[in-house]
Amino acid sequence: MPTTASPAQPFADVTASDSTLRRFLHGLPGVDAVGLEARAASLGTRSIKTTAKAYAIDLAISMVDLTTLEGADTPGKVRALGAKAAHPDPTDRTTPTTAAVCVYPDMVATAKEAVAGSGVKVASVATAFPAGRAALAVKLADVRDAVAAGADEIDMVIDRGAFLSGDYLKVHDEIVAVKEACGTSARLKVIFETGELSTYDNIRRASWLGMMAGADFIKTSTGKVAVNATPANTLLMLEAVRDFRAQTGVQVGVKPAGGIRTTKDAIKFLVLVNETAGEDWLDNHWFRFGASSLLNDLLMQRQKLATGRYSGPDYVTVD
């Protein structure tokens, strides 16, 4: 009956009621903020050079969810984005494609067309992104709409209000419902909006909550608030997916989004992946960057490595 391994099963007892769920989440080990940030900063001092840098840049390009989430998005803009995702550097066809383009649901069909045949996936934000303030029925309709239009991946937002008021079961059940609406064709990324959850303890709880509810990916943020992906919150989520797999055998992906703009930043995140979750996650099936301007910096650095000269913004495409 279930077509994918259901991670929810081992936690049937935990998610049976509000109180069992709360007890479980509040029983997770605490996070010491100073220690966490120090560890993230320390991994940030890794020096990635030459061959390792070349590997990391190509890997990072292949992990980009090239994103446009603006009110002003048009089919033309989305088509251009799709072309860029499929051929990030028109002057060098050895450049990997990005993992996906990420758009609003009404742009999914256009995006699908634009990336057809390239292997680039189409991800769509849904569930009343970015605030998530809508009735469940509306959110599910949003998801079904995107899936019907051909979305390969759905990036949902959790109900932060419910989470912060302690209504964990509501958050959980909503994720389960969205996962169901994704059906078998779309992978589900669950966005916590870590900037709004505010504490690291909350981010750890949200991570487990999301994974127990069947998330294929856990994702930091929408990119629409003041604090988005940081090395520390991503490190914490990498610890969570690592521990979750150790406990259940189920591997879940991680996607930091927002605020990652430079190659240097991206490589720092890959170091976090490598030394926390491990090399099984060094693949765009398990790790993504939600970003837009990052790609061009990766491309300029890639050109620099290839030619020995520093590149400039005129030598990468603006789309």
Added chain:
Amino acid sequence: MSEKSEKIERLSVFKTYKLYVGGKFPRSESGRVYEVTDSKGNWLANAPQSSRKDARDAVVAARKAFGGWSGATAYNRGQVLYRVAEMLEGRREQFVREVADAEGLSKSKAAAVVDAAIDRWVWYAGWTDKIAQVVGGANPVAGPFFNLSSPEPTGVVAVLAPRESSFLGLVSVVAPVIATGNTAVVIASEEAPLPALSLGEVLATSDVPGGVVNVLSGRTAEIATPLAAHQDVNAIDLAGADEALAKELEIAAADNLKRVLRPQPVDYFGTPGTDRLTAFLETKTVWHPTGSLGASGSSY
């Protein structure tokens, strides 16, 4: 070499003195200036004559800077204050000239003033990470509690710089305010504002974050009155106020219970104590239970 060519004496470039607010150098919002003269009445420059709106802007800038500055490590603040001394040392000649003009001092006396002012920054640079060790500490309360008192900066401090000592006096009242993490709105000496305005230029290039020190020139009473009444100012140093003004400002300051440092005779050449540091510090005491190791009440 012996032939002296007849040359037209080079015409110097005058400097437009500006306020220093939020790390920028604005003119007064009011567009007013007033004439600044040396002790013999010769014109030196036109200084901005700040309005109450300039005072308001300066408070906004100081408040904005407070979080970062008070949150910086004491070590970092010490480094920054020391940097001010380094930068001043490099512009020593300029300040000697300005102080000599402003206060009618001989070159050598003005030099002594400037040297003392530079050293005063060094003195307070050393205090940033020591004052807590001198005025804070653990309190042996009679109970199973950890109890620790630590000083914290009070917030935005309005400073009426001394009228007579335009530079050494100024530094002596500003440095202790910011050493502990407060931010300052400083009213320069009314008659001799130029060294203070030039100090702004030094601060701007000394790693002092914008808004930590804001320098206003103009009529002391006009600027001080709104500051003393301002609800978002936490303290006021009345060093530059005469007796009547000081009383008036202290009354205004009572509205939100500003900490007030009254004017007092000070020998700015003497080694300062800690009074100007502690005047703008709050003491915070934290309690936390300690208890015993286990329910058995073990007294291992």
Added chain:
Amino acid sequence: MASAFDYAPAPESRAVVDIAPSYGLFIDGEFTEAAAGKVFKTVSPSTEEVLSEVAQAGAEDVDRAVKAARKAFEKWSALPGSARAKYLFRIARIIQERSRELAVLETLDNGKPIKETRDADLPLVAAHFFYYAGWADKLGHAGFGTDPRPLGVAGQVIPWNFPLLMLAWKIAPALATGNTVVLKPAETTPLSALFFADICRQAGLPKGVVNILPGYGDAGAALVAHRDVNKVAFTGSTNVGKEIARTVAGTRKKLTLELGGKGANIVFDDAPIDQAVEGIVNGIFFNQGQVCCAGSRLLVQESIHDELLDSLKRRLSTLRLGDPLDKNTDIGAINSAEQLARITALAEQGEAEGAERWSPACELPGSGYWFAPTLFTNVTQAHTIARDEIFGPVLSVLTFRTPDEAVAKANNTAYGLSAGIWTEKGSRILAVAGKLRAGVVWSNTFNKFDPTSPFGGFKESGFGREGGRHGLEAYLDV
């Protein structure tokens, strides 16, 4: 550990430091040969390459240096505090300016990773001078009377594990308070102290205020015993510390000793576990465990023993051992062949006594002195590796059931330098800290140092405190 993401070598440039083929003693502002003409070689522990040949001080040189320091004392102690402050501020700034050079030098001579010298040793060295500079003209506020006086000539002997940092801990407070110094660096790491002599020159420090005597234990013994030394400060082994205590017995010399340790790192079942793992790693593998305050005994609550050990082993498998100059190296070389032999012998004894030994897969370089990160489980208080200071990357894991038992085991040692507590419960931290017989207790962190924070031991870990306001007392006549 082969990974798809294989970090390419990222060596820090050696060109930033210029090591001379030979160095003299630094006495009275001049570099000079040893009276007996002796020299010794200093090698890089990671390659065994000879870095330089250094003059070896003997008793006659000690006498000369103490005389120079005595002569300099008169003027130095008479300077206003603000002038001494300025010299120390200058030194702090020059250290900041030259910190990359000094970090590379220290890594070469000591074998510790550049990551540590760059991010820990050097920033702390500069900060220490900066901090004590500020005290020089504020001694009347320090709580030791209104006008506390210096002692005179300080004889200081420092170890090889943090060569420049230990120098800073010794020299900064001594000069701030108006003393002059004769300092003997360790025989395996003399270079950074000799570079410091050059920094004193750049700072314009008066001659004789700082004298540096590279040499062996005999020079240290002569310095400690010298009649005209007023103050002895020693950091090193407990055995030598006891010897020094006997030497100064019956004199008026003021003594501070910072000696060995066998720090307990106590992990309760409600600890922030990922950060605890980092703290354990930092506690015992920082500087290859060659740290007197290392958390060399892990006391873990039995209920989380297996879970914690799994996490710890997984984490140790990511440690990168190798070229200390590589910016990605976590574990560098052991400082000397002698130290390596001692660590090796104690580890073997641990095995012989029945403890279970584990190390991550880890390739050791062919030349130089290396020891893989090592864990011992099933260790009890009766094991030698739970009692003796190993001073290497070797962690002994013990268990406990209750806080009482944790404290009892933590205190069950002749040492008393450091301890760690990991729990999310604040009152437990304070209750346990209150019972621990240790000079420094870290809660939910480990191996943290700051110039404002006093450091030193209880019991056989020595006496006196270095750092902070408290650190002034050792150099004042109070």
